[in-house]
Amino acid sequence: MTAVIQTQGLGKRYRRLWALSDCTLSVPAGHVVGLVGPNGAGKTTLLSIAAGMQAPTAGTIEVLGGRPAAGAAQLARVGYLAQDAPVYARLSVADHLKLGVHLNPAWDAGLARGRIGRLDLDPGQRAGTLSVGQRAQLALTLAIAKRPELLILDEPVASLDPLARRQFLQGLMESVAEQGLSVVLSSHLVGDLERVCDYLIVLVASRVQVAGPVEDLLATHHLLSGPRRDPGSLPGGVQVICASHTDMQSTLLVRTSGPVLDPAWTVSEVTLEDLVLAYMSQAAGRSRRHHLEEVPK
Amino acid sequence: MIEFHLDGRSGVAPYLQLIHQVRHALRLGMLHEGDQLPKVKDVAAGLAINPNTVLKAYRELEYEGLAAARPGIGTFVTGTLDGGSLAAHGPLRRDLQRWLAKARRAGLDDESIEALFASTFRSAAEEDIA
Numbered sequence: 540m541t542a543v544i545q546t547q548g549l550g551k552r553y554r555r556l557w558a559l560s561d562c563t564l565s566v567p568a569g570h571v572v573g574l575v576g577p578n579g580a581g582k583t584t585l586l587s588i589a590a591g592m593q594a595p596t597a598g599t600i601e602v603l604g605g606r607p608a609a610g611a612a613q614l615a616r617v618g619y620l621a622q623d624a625p626v627y628a629r630l631s632v633a634d635h636l637k638l639g640v641h642l643n644p645a646w647d648a649g650l651a652r653g654r655i656g657r658l659d660l661d662p663g664q665r666a667g668t669l670s671v672g673q674r675a676q677l678a679l680t681l682a683i684a685k686r687p688e689l690l691i692l693d694e695p696v697a698s699l700d701p702l703a704r705r706q707f708l709q710g711l712m713e714s715v716a717e718q719g720l721s722v723v724l725s726s727h728l729v730g731d732l733e734r735v736c737d738y739l740i741v742l743v744a745s746r747v748q749v750a751g752p753v754e755d756l757l758a759t760h761h762l763l764s765g766p767r768r769d770p771g772s773l774p775g776g777v778q779v780i781c782a783s784h785t786d787m788q789s790t791l792l793v794r795t796s797g798p799v800l801d802p803a804w805t806v807s808e809v810t811l812e813d814l815v816l817a818y819m820s821q822a823a824g825r826s827r828r829h830h831l832e833e834v835p836k
Numbered sequence: 837m838i839e840f841h842l843d844g845r846s847g848v849a850p851y852l853q854l855i856h857q858v859r860h861a862l863r864l865g866m867l868h869e870g871d872q873l874p875k876v877k878d879v880a881a882g883l884a885i886n887p888n889t890v891l892k893a894y895r896e897l898e899y900e901g902l903a904a905a906r907p908g909i910g911t912f913v914t915g916t917l918d919g920g921s922l923a924a925h926g927p928l929r930r931d932l933q934r935w936l937a938k939a940r941r942a943g944l945d946d947e948s949i950e951a952l953f954a955s956t957f958r959s960a961a962e963e964d965i966a
Contacts, residue, residue, distance in 0.1 A: 571886050705884055713881035730844060734885045757849070808847060 541568045543603055543689045543721045544589050550597035550745075551584045558584040561598070562745040566723055566738075570752075571715060573736035574725040575815050577823075581745045582725040583622065586693045589723075590619035603689055615644050618687035618720075622694045624678035628667030632660050635681060643685040651684035654710065672703025679707060683714045690714075692724035696731060704728075708735055729812040741815055743822035753811065760814050763791045763804040774801075781817035792817040837874060838867055842883050850885055854893035862902065862917040865925070873903060873911045 544566035551559045559581035566572050574582050588595050591608020600606075605613045626635065632655060640646050655662065658676050660669070666677060675695065682690055695711075696704040712735060715722060726732055732739065739756060741748040749756065760780070767789045773779065777799065781792040792813060793799070799806050809817075838861045840854055848856075861867040873894065880887040894911045897903040902915040939949050 570888075708884035709881050712884050712887065713877060716877035716880040716887035731884075734842070734844075734850065734883070737886045737888050754849075810847065 542566055542601070543568045544723065545601045546585070546598060547600075548598035549585070549588065549595050549600050551581075551588060551593065552596040557596075557745075559588075559595075560745045562742075562747075563598075564740060564742075564747045564750065566721075566740070568721050569719070570738040571722040571724070571736045572738040572740060573732040573753075574723060574740050574742060575727070575729065575732065576725075576742035576748075577819055579744075580742045582742055583693055585742070586619075586691050586723065586725060587621070590617060590621075590691050592619070592621070611644070615685065616688045618682035618685055618690040620678050620682050620690075620692045620695055623698060624671075624675040624695070626666040626669075626674055626678055626681075629665060631663050631665050632669075632677060633662035635666060635677060636662075636684075639681050639684055645686040647684045647686050650686075651680055654680045654683070658710075670703070672699050672706065675699055675703065675707055676710065679710055683710075683718075686718070688720060690720055690722045692722065694725055694727075696726065696728065704731065711735065729815050733811045739811070739815075741818045743819055744826060746822070748818040748822050749814075756814060757809060757811065759796055760792060760794050760809045760817075761799055762807045762809050762813065763789075763793055763799060764807075765789060765804040768803075780821050837872065840874065840879055840883060842885065851889045851893040851896070854879070854890065855896055858893075858897055858902065858913075859917055862913070862915070865922045867913050869913055869916055871913045873897075873913065875910055 542565045544564070546565075547563050549559060549562040550557060562581060562585060574586070576582055584593075587593055588600060589602050589607055591602075591614065602613075603616050605616075607617070608614055627638075630638070636648070636651050636655065639651060640648060655677075658673070658680075660673060660677065666674060669677065675698075679695070682692075692711075696707050699707060708731060711722070714720065724736070733753070737753050738751070739753050740750040765788070767784055767787055773791075773793070776797065777793050777795045779791050779793050783790050792809060838857065840857055842850055842853055846853065858867065858873065874882075876887050876890045876894070879885070879890045894903060894905065898905060898911075900915075902913065902917070903911050904914045905911045936949065939952070944952065
């Protein structure tokens with residue numbers, strides 16, 4: 540598996556605060572990778588380091604085998620769309636495309652014009668007067684028309700209404716189908732991720748909780764419900780990610796490679812949302828316990 | 837050409853939904869041998885889904901012998917699922933319409949009609965097995 544992003548003990552400190560610490564992960568090529576996690580997990584910091592917008596304080600990172608923003612050639616290979624899709628408010632749509640021609644060696648002017656035409660954007664309009672959805676589409680057009688090998692999107696649809704969100708993702712999926720580029724995108728909208736991503740990474744407090752092809756993750760996780768009992772009584776190879784109990788009943792989200800044959804359990808499929816929530820709450824539980832243990836006696 | 841749709845709440849994996857829709861269209865005679873399936877790019881763009889999902893569905897259909905890819909052109913239907921029974925659909929549909937009209941006159945709402953059909957279908961299937 541070749542990696543588009545590979546980090547080893549990556550960290551970023553702002554004054555005394557570590558926004559990302561000891562983060563080791565690998566993002567495979569040829570996928571649309573969804574990066575999910577709670578606010579403050581370090582997603583934005585990680586993505587902006589990968590794009591070369593800031594330098595790490597600790598650890599190493601390789602993007603497409605090179606150092607982020609190491610030079611013009613490296614910059615040309617990576618497209619990056621920061622949160623809120625920044626554009627130049629006083630420049631027109633056409634000005635943005637002109638900038639694109641001058642700033643990007645592999646600029647695809649036909650693709651850019653075609654997309655702007657299909658989106659029905661007025662080339663003469665100033666970007667500052669576009670709607671939020673149109674601005675996001677303009678920013679995506681710029682990122683795609685530079686013909687990157689890797690496209691990094693930080694919360695690209697968070698501020699869009701449902702229609703604009705769908706249109707944005709349609710454009711993104713069309714480009715993936717046409718150009719076969721690798722994509723990493725962070726989002727809280729698991730429903731969207733389920734449609735567009737084929738690889739998922741759950742990041743909590745700089746740590747990868749689980750990572751893998753979406754299909755494999757869904758096939759190896761199950762929801763078990765049955766009469767209350769100790770999760771310790773489960774057979775080997777079954778890993779409990781998240782458990783809740785009432786007096787009568789236990790509900791477990793487990794990871795297992797084989798089928799669960801015990802007839803006492805009702806086995807059902809998990810959704811991607813179940814899975815993400817289970818790993819996020821598992822990590823939250825762990826850090827709570829960790830803090831309790833740290834209290835001096 | 838058929839148009840795919842996705843039910844986000846069904847819990848059925850998107851690639852399976854695409855396969856079901858092709859099979860369904862074949863059964864109802866909406867797709868025929870030689871017809872082209874929508875291009876991967878168009879399905880991905882139309883539904884905002886990962887193109888690999890569409891590819892996987894098409895590969896599965898190829899494996900079942902229902903479709904074949906022609907490199908550079910697209911994927912085409914190569915099999916049928918109607919079992920030669922398509923001619924019988926018309927009269928059966930008319931019988932069913934008459935029955936539906938009767939059920940409504942008897943005061944059944946949509947949900948009751950569906951429930952009655954499903955339970956009759958199941959019990960008939962069980963009698964067949966017994």
